[in-house]
Amino acid sequence: MTTPTTQPDIRSAVRERYGKIASEFKPKTQASCCGPSASASSGCCSSDSSDPVRLYETPEAADLPDDVTGLSLGCGDPITLASLQPGQTVLDLGSGGGIDCFLAARKVGPTGRVIGVDMTPAMLEKARTNKEKVGAENVEFRMGEIEHLPVADATIDVIISNCVINLSPDKPQVFREAFRVLKPGGRLAVSDMVSSGPIPEAIKSSLSAWAGCVAGAMDVTDYIGAIQSAGFTEINVTPVYLSKEMIDGALDQIGGQLVTDNPEDPIYKTVFSAKVTAQKP
């Protein structure tokens, strides 16, 4: 049986899922978007709760407290991708528990600042508590949707995001907003789930598959087209293929009826993580 997937339905399924993850979170028991986990509160991609920061090339990730690293729900390392510089203003779309904001804050230093935007109240609460724990004075968390950013025009040097844009039911609008808030010459450095080829209909129409970062993965050609239509140039998308175990973990979270034992199932070759960069002229 399929579920209708309207924009409000998708937003509330996503908010509900990440609200539950935040409120049930206990340090050292958490996994995250594409991962196999016994925890009911898993989110989008770091599957191994014994090493929640393994997605990151940057060694600083391991120094953050468990309250932060345990809530790492991304599918890549936008911090390494962004090559941040001291003094920059950075915006994180869908900041979750704040991991990328805290890592970015160290890179931009006391003369720079970082704004994290998230639409889930319980997640924002965790991020704000984490900010106090980390002592990240140059980080601020704002409530809002990435399709309607609570950020002024042309004020941001670099936009980062980790496994969030795939959750949006209106990705072209997210890229238009990103373009609006970036300064001329500003950059986008995003890790996200995209697809290549059709996603099976049963998965596409499942709200829990949306919230689990699978159904919302947009075809990579359309994704690039949406970035381009927003006005960006120098667009680069590099695929980072996830292991079958990670995809299985995400499928497990979606629900038994969609789990497939067939290693030839198209889903294994269809949905993947990507490093995405683009520039506002």
Ligand SMILES: C[S@@+](CC[C@H](N)C(=O)[O-])C[C@H]1O[C@@H](n2cnc3c(N)ncnc32)[C@H](O)[C@@H]1O
């Ligand atoms: C998979 S988690 C990733 C969190 C964080 N980026 C990380 O790497 O740990 C997705 C986060 O994006 C937020 N989110 C999803 N869709 C959103 C939207 N349309 N607007 C704002 N926040 C959104 C969720 O509330 C959740 O905190």
